[in-house]
Amino acid sequence: MPPLDELRHPQGVTSTKIFRRSILGAALAAPAIVSAQSGLPDRTLRIVIGFAAGGGSDAMARLIATGLERRVGRRVTVENRPGGTGAAAGEALKYGGADGTMVAFMPSPSLVARLFTPSYPFDPMTDLAPITTAGTYIDAFAVSPKIEARTVAEYVAWLKGGEAGRNKIGATATDAMLQYYTRALGREFGVPMEGQAFRGTAPLVNDMEAGRVPAGVAGLTSFLVAHRGNRVRILATSGSKRVSVAPDLPTAAEAGYPGLTMEEWYGFFAAASMPPALVDLWNGALVATLQDKEVREQLAQLGLEVETSTPAVCADRLAAHMKKWQATLQALGMKPTL
Known part of the structure; x- marks a missing residue:
């Protein structure tokens, strides 16, 4: 169930090459899309991931960030906070995501890990505000x-x-x-x-x-x-x-x-304190970016089948996923921490 990484992508060089080609192609083939009326904060926007640069999550996040930057007319950066389960991204939102400029791109195993670890640094059900699903991926x-x-x-x-x-x-x-x-x-x-x-x-x-x-x-x-x-x-x-x-x-x-048989997924999340209206603005910008044809095709090459949603549907999916994993662990004789 590792997120494309180990949650980390192993073939960092290959993913990076795909990413670079995709960005060059997008820059040459498509006009810039700038929306001064996006409603997002008029400052640098950050996408936080819980994995190191050069991995699969990083390559996908940077691809999405470039498309988002062109769409909303804001500078968008990717912030790497590597850790064993990717938990640092959720922890960053818990303690520092109130200004609306930061969202996290997280794989579902980073959320489910809360079931395995009593001292996990954040609770995905109470500390995060789901924005949209991003897509599904599978293991081999x-x-x-x-x-x-x-x-x-x-x-x-x-x-x-x-x-x-x-x-x-x-x-x-x-x-x-x-x-x-x-x-x-x-x-x-x-x-x-x-x-x-x-x-x-x-x-x-x-x-x-x-x-x-x-x-x-x-x-x-x-x-x-x-x-x-x-x-x-x-x-x-x-x-x-x-x-x-x-x-x-x-x-x-x-x-x-x-x-x-098992499928995992990526989603975008905000701090639980982010106002619902701002969550909706982030949803609109991210969904439009993810549904862009070039972005979809490049993400598919990185193993992500794009699938977007409303914030409410993403929240329902998270709750159902946590419940499913609780049952799975119990069936295997493992005691979940929730």
Whole structure:
């Protein structure tokens, strides 16, 4: 369930190249869209993300920021506040987002992490004001090229071969999320799994390529370049349907494991103290930016299927997502903190 990052994108260079090409193309192909009547504060606007520069969340946020800047006629910056779960973005809103110039671009795992951590620095249900959903993304399950398995069924057969260490699986996730992955995969595969956490997909890919870690889970686009370069082999994705950027990859359900179907999403959030009228103005500007054809296409290449909403629909989705994850954790014998 890592957000395209590890919540961090592994292939930072590739994402950055895509981002740079997209910005250059937008600058050359489209006229500037300036709206002095946007109603947003007449100061620099900030998009805060809880991950480092060069990752997937960063590339997407900068792409959106450039489109938003052209649309509203304000300077828009991206502020990186990296941390293990991306929580720093929500914490920034809790303590400093009252002036209306700052919003956060956050993946749903950064919100759900509140269920795993009693001391989480913010409560997504009370400290944030949802603005709009931004889009959905999926995870990928991949194996080392040192393993002959080319389907999930072949991997499970290999897994049950009896050799010690075959049940190790890597993930770019917090310890709590890693516990979820090992339990969920162990339940589906019928073998207890042993998790190993990585601080980014690059070291995970390196260990998988070398055969030190036989399998791993990460955001689809985090593995995609490595898959195409034969450094890892993606066996299935967690989506409910195949994706346009990799139509040859089967879903977990198609592979015979519907219990591994899972889609996560990104959203834009403001401080809970932001006036509803200003939230609506941010919604209008962000939705228009996200629905721009060039922005949609570039985000799709980064693994995000754009999906926008009203603030109310985003709030409902957040509440439903938290409730769903509470039930999921309880079903796996894990006690949520809410």
